[in-house]
Amino acid sequence: MQIIDGKKVAAEIKAEIALEVDCIKSSGGKIPHLAAILVGHDPPSETYVAGKVRACEEIGFKSTLVRFDNDISEETLINAVHNLNKDADIDGFIVQLPLPGHISEQNVIESIDPAKDVDGFHPVNIGRMVLGMPSFISATPAGIIELIRRYEIPTAGKACLVIGRSNIVGRPLSNLLSLKGYPGNATVTLAHSKTSNIPELALKSDIIIAALGSPGFITGEMVKEGAVIIDVGITRVKSDLTRSGYKLTGDVKFDEVAPKCSYITPVPGGVGPMTIVSLLRNTLLASKQRISG
Amino acid sequence: MQIIDGKKVAAEIKAEIALEVDCIKSSGGKIPHLAAILVGHDPPSETYVAGKVRACEEIGFKSTLVRFDNDISEETLINAVHNLNKDADIDGFIVQLPLPGHISEQNVIESIDPAKDVDGFHPVNIGRMVLGMPSFISATPAGIIELIRRYEIPTAGKACLVIGRSNIVGRPLSNLLSLKGYPGNATVTLAHSKTSNIPELALKSDIIIAALGSPGFITGEMVKEGAVIIDVGITRVKSDLTRSGYKLTGDVKFDEVAPKCSYITPVPGGVGPMTIVSLLRNTLLASKQRISG
Numbered sequence: 001m002q003i004i005d006g007k008k009v010a011a012e013i014k015a016e017i018a019l020e021v022d023c024i025k026s027s028g029g030k031i032p033h034l035a036a037i038l039v040g041h042d043p044p045s046e047t048y049v050a051g052k053v054r055a056c057e058e059i060g061f062k063s064t065l066v067r068f069d070n071d072i073s074e075e076t077l078i079n080a081v082h083n084l085n086k087d088a089d090i091d092g093f094i095v096q097l098p099l100p101g102h103i104s105e106q107n108v109i110e111s112i113d114p115a116k117d118v119d120g121f122h123p124v125n126i127g128r129m130v131l132g133m134p135s136f137i138s139a140t141p142a143g144i145i146e147l148i149r150r151y152e153i154p155t156a157g158k159a160c161l162v163i164g165r166s167n168i169v170g171r172p173l174s175n176l177l178s179l180k181g182y183p184g185n186a187t188v189t190l191a192h193s194k195t196s197n198i199p200e201l202a203l204k205s206d207i208i209i210a211a212l213g214s215p216g217f218i219t220g221e222m223v224k225e226g227a228v229i230i231d232v233g234i235t236r237v238k239s240d241l242t243r244s245g246y247k248l249t250g251d252v253k254f255d256e257v258a259p260k261c262s263y264i265t266p267v268p269g270g271v272g273p274m275t276i277v278s279l280l281r282n283t284l285l286a287s288k289q290r291i292s293g
Numbered sequence: 294m295q296i297i298d299g300k301k302v303a304a305e306i307k308a309e310i311a312l313e314v315d316c317i318k319s320s321g322g323k324i325p326h327l328a329a330i331l332v333g334h335d336p337p338s339e340t341y342v343a344g345k346v347r348a349c350e351e352i353g354f355k356s357t358l359v360r361f362d363n364d365i366s367e368e369t370l371i372n373a374v375h376n377l378n379k380d381a382d383i384d385g386f387i388v389q390l391p392l393p394g395h396i397s398e399q400n401v402i403e404s405i406d407p408a409k410d411v412d413g414f415h416p417v418n419i420g421r422m423v424l425g426m427p428s429f430i431s432a433t434p435a436g437i438i439e440l441i442r443r444y445e446i447p448t449a450g451k452a453c454l455v456i457g458r459s460n461i462v463g464r465p466l467s468n469l470l471s472l473k474g475y476p477g478n479a480t481v482t483l484a485h486s487k488t489s490n491i492p493e494l495a496l497k498s499d500i501i502i503a504a505l506g507s508p509g510f511i512t513g514e515m516v517k518e519g520a521v522i523i524d525v526g527i528t529r530v531k532s533d534l535t536r537s538g539y540k541l542t543g544d545v546k547f548d549e550v551a552p553k554c555s556y557i558t559p560v561p562g563g564v565g566p567m568t569i570v571s572l573l574r575n576t577l578l579a580s581k582q583r584i585s586g
Contacts, residue, residue, distance in 0.1 A: 106426070123424060127416030130423055130468070131460050133399070157487045165471055167424050175423070175468070178458055178483045187494075189482040190471045194450045201480075 001258055002151070004230075004265045006143070009150050010273035014059055017280055021060035032287035033062035034118065034279070035084055035093035039077065039103075040070035045096045052094070055276045061283060064090065074103045078111045085113040091287035092118030092136075094279070118282035121168070129172060132179045136282045141172040143274025144209065144230055148183040153207075153228055153263055156185035161201050163218075163251075164211035165192040169232055173209055198222075210251035220256030229257055229264040232271050248272075294551055295444070297523075297558045299436070302443050303566035307352055310573055314353035325580035326355040327411065327572070328377055328386035332370065332396075333363035338389045345387070348569045354576060357383065367396045371404045378406040385411030385429075385579035387572070411575035414461070422465060425472045429575045434465040436567025437502065437523055441476040446500075446521055446556055449478035454494050456511075456544070457504035458485040462525055466502055491515075503544035513549030522550055522557040525564050541565075 025031060034056050038049045049065065056063035066080060077099075084093045093116055099105050109117075114124040120138035128135035137145070148155065160177050164170035174190040177183065186207065191198050202208055202222040210218050211232035223229065233251030241247065250267030258264050265271055318324060327349050331342045342358065349356035359373060370392075377386045386409055392398050402410075407417040413431035421428035430438070441448065453470050457463035467483040470476065479500065484491050495501055495515040503511050504525035516522065526544030534540070543560030551557050558564055 123420030123426070124416050125420065126423055127418065127420030130419055130464065131416060133416070157489050159490075171423065171468070171471075174471075174483075175464070178464075178467075178485065180458075185485075185487040187482065187484055187488040187490075189480065190467075191480055192471070192478075194478040195480040196450050197452075197480075 001261050002263050003258075004147050004151055004263050004270055006147060006265060006270040006273045009147060010277045012150075013146070013277045013281065014055070017277075017284055018059040020284065025060065030089075030091075030287065031060070031062050032283050033064065033089050033091050034283040035064040035066060035087075035090045037066045037068070037077070037080060037084070037093065037095045039068045039072055039096070039099055042098070045098075049096050051276060052279060055280060056283075059280060061280065062089075064093075070100050072100075072103075074107060077103060077108055081108060081111045085111075085116060090116065092116045092283045094119045116286060118279055118286055120172075120282065126167075126172070130175045132181075136285070137176070137278070138168050138172060139275040139278040139282075140169045140211075140232060140271065141176055142278035142281070143271055144173060144232070145176055145183050146278070147230070147265065147271070147274060151263060153183070155183045155207065158186045158206040159204060160186040160188045160207040160209070161191060161198075161205040162188060162209045162211065163191045163195075163198060163202075164213070164232070165190055166211065169211040170209070173211070177207075212251055214251055215249040216251070216253045218252040218257060220253065220260060223257050223260050225260050226262045227260065229261050230271065231265050231267050234267060234272060294554050295556050296551075297440050297444055297556050297563055299440060299558060299563040299566045302440060303570045305443075306439070306570045306574065307348070310570075310577055311352040313577065318353065323382075323384075323580065324353070324355050325576050326357065326382050326384050327576040328357040328359060328380075328383045330359045330361070330370070330373060330377070330386065330388045332361045332365055332389070332392055335391070338391075342389050344569060345572060348573060349576075352573060354573070355382075357386075363393050365393075365396075367400060370396060370401055374401060374404045378404075378409060383409065385409045385576045387412045409579060411572055411579055413575065419460075419465070423468045425474075429578070430469070430571070431461050431465060432568040432571040432575075433462045433504075433525060433564065434469055435571035435574070436564055437466060437525070438469055438476050439571070440523070440558065440564070440567060444556060446476070448476045448500065451479045451499040452497060453479040453481045453500040453502070454484060454491075454498040455481060455502045455504065456484045456488075456491060456495075457506070457525070458483055459504065462504040463502070466504070470500075505544055507544055508542040509544070509546045511545040511550060513546065513553060516550050516553050518553050519555045520553065522554050523564065524558050524560050527560060527565060 053063045109121045114122045120136035125135045162174045174188045177186040178188040199222045207228040209230040215235045231250035231252040236246045237249040239247040346356045402414045407415045413429035418428045455467045470479040471481040492515045500521040502523040508528045524543035524545040529539045530542040532540040
């Protein structure tokens with residue numbers, strides 16, 4: 001059994017990007033520049049955006065944070081998006097979700113120039129991804145695909161069960177893993193809340209990607225010998241064992257499942273650390289070429 | 294066992310659209326107008342486009358056929374697309390595929406205004422479909438979804454096997470049938486050329502959609518009692534029994550499979566007749582509102 005060390009891989013990728021940024025700087029090229037729009041003061045959003053800005057600084061990107069109060073109108077926010085679309089120095093940008101209830105997230109997402117949509121949420125990028133064309137792939141699926149690639153985990157012809165059909169994790173992964181090429185060519189089943197026989201499906205699967213947000217859902221009995229387990233769950237569960245009073249818990253009962261696996265991602269330290277580096281990779285890509293739009 | 298009569302449903306839908314066009318005309322509204330671009334003289338393409346034009350006339354739409362010789366440049370063709378994008382009288386249009394080898398089909402498709410893309414091939418429409426948003430859905434998947442709806446075939450929680458991952462049939466269907474809502478909420482497995490155990494998967498499936506283009510691939514032994522079978526295959530197979538010397542053959546051994554099914558589409562007369570009416574429905578939709586873009 002091998003633990004997929006997302007923390008280590010994420011650090012490697014950051015170092016690779018930092019090296020590339022050094023090369024760009026020393027050759028006088030344009031330094032990649034990521035902008036983020038943050039509306040309001042939602043504490044988790046503050047934390048996420050701060051993490052993204054810090055990661056940019058660490059690897060030598062420029063970063064810009066554009067802040068608005070919670071009462072911003074949709075029109076003003078979309079105007080801010082248009083300004084970033086037009087700003088030649090900004091290679092890519094994100095609008096941190098969630099947005100206040102009076103603003104349509106979809107309208108805002110669709111106002112982003114797809115060539116700068118480094119979160120990969122614009123329908124053009126999703127459509128291009130589904131068609132197997134170059135596109136910005138959103139952070140979590142891109143991170144998982146990269147872990148599979150770096151650990152050289154075989155996927156062709158494998159029975160792959162993706163549990164959870166969210167638009168930002170399960171559904172894109174189900175499409176990516178069934179595309180031609182590597183990592184891909186898997187026979188993917190997409191399970192969700194209406195699927196009644198998940199344990200039976202899981203037991204027949206070579207690769208299980210658990211992205212349902214239900215702590216400890218996948219038990220040892222549901223996993224066959226040699227399976228590959230990717231745990232996307234990160235639920236805050238109360239705990240007496242930590243100073244903060246809670247701990248991040250995955251969708252997989254790690255202690256039961258790990259001994260049966262060929263590969264498994266821990267929580268924390270598996271998929272999580274890959275998400276920010278996926279965003280950085282997309283920004284580097286955006287700075288090199290317009291891949292869609 | 295009930296045969297899904299695509300010919301009958303297609304005729305019903307045509308009558309419904311014709312009635313709606315009558316209402317539009319009598320209230321002085323704008324008559325829906327479909328245009329088609331045809332490059333060269335490929336005989337099947339001539340047949341398909343002629344069928345689409347004829348269907349428009351039957352139900353009272355306006356239609357325009359724009360023809361070019363095979364040696365048209367990509368630039369000139371894309372200019373023609375831009376002209377149709379700008380033409381306020383044209384509600385929707387298609388560019389008949391395939392195009393000559395010197396033209397990038399993807400560049401041409403992406404030059405179509407998504408709001409007029411009634412073939413549903415533009416990445417924006419594919420992305421919106423995958424996200425469960427209003428979109429133009431391409432003809433074959435839309436026709437199959439409509440057959441399922443009209444025959445009120447249950448899909449929620451059903452094990453659905455889609456065989457074939459093409460961008461115009463299998464992949465969109467795998468996404469549509471796993472979306473929330475009806476027809477949807479199925480547990481979909483997308484099988485393809487790298488899947489080694491299709492017979493085993495088929496035998497466990499409540500719904501099988503065969504779209505691999507391999508005549509008679511699905512045999513009686515591969516189907517469980519009560520399954521729903523949608524046969525998308527239409528391969529021309531030599532035959533001594535027809536005047537033309539060939540017959541259209543599906544992916545399913547109908548005689549073996551039909552007795553075990555709850556529902557089955559025949560070939561011909563199942564999915565085939567639904568494709569043109571899907572295009573007409575999209576054109577009507579386009580004439581009523583801009584649903585994307």
